[in-house]
Amino acid sequence: xxxxxKKITAVLMAFVVLFSTMSFTISEHFCGDLLVDxxxxxxxxxxxxxxxxxxxxxxxxxxxxxxxxxxxxxxxxSELKIDVIKLNYEQHFFVASFIYTYVNLFEGxxxxxxPFKDYSPPLLVWDIQVLDxxxxx
Numbered sequence: 001x002x003x004x005x006k007k008i009t010a011v012l013m014a015f016v017v018l019f020s021t022m023s024f025t026i027s028e029h030f031c032g033d034l035l036v037d038x039x040x041x042x043x044x045x046x047x048x049x050x051x052x053x054x055x056x057x058x059x060x061x062x063x064x065x066x067x068x069x070x071x072x073x074x075x076x077x078s079e080l081k082i083d084v085i086k087l088n089y090e091q092h093f094f095v096a097s098f099i100y101t102y103v104n105l106f107e108g109x110x111x112x113x114x115p116f117k118d119y120s121p122p123l124l125v126w127d128i129q130v131l132d133x134x135x136x137x
Contacts, residue, residue: 002106023076030068044069 029037029044037044049067087095129135 021076021078024074026072026074028070028072030070032066 024041027039027042027044028035029046031047031049036047039045046069047067
């Protein structure tokens with residue numbers, strides 16, 4: 001049970017480190033006020049209604065673009081600092097002994113194995129110690 005708990009804790013701590021250092025981008029495409037597409041780690045697809053630059057330069061009709069793109073970036077932690085606490089010998093000895101006693105405090109009991117539990121005792125015809133009057137003191 002203790003080994004399973006240690007493995008689960010190690011996996012959870014690995015995921016915490018992974019997700020705290022990972023950065024990602026969310027891209028959203030809006031057409032007016034309506035969300036058309038949303039994408040994670042890539043660019044969102046457009047609805048196809050963006051204003052195109054026309055090849056005719058004489059065109060005087062100008063229209064505002066109703067589409068907009070929103071990009072949200074989440075930056076992860078780029079540096080991991082490991083703080084090492086300086087302990088003297090007495091403090092180190094105290095911490096080590098405390099952890100050792102705390103871990104061994106919750107140790108389970110071994111299964112009690114009785115090798116003769118499936119066998120019945122022999123039939124007692126006479127009690128030989130009483131007949132011979134031999135007593136252990």
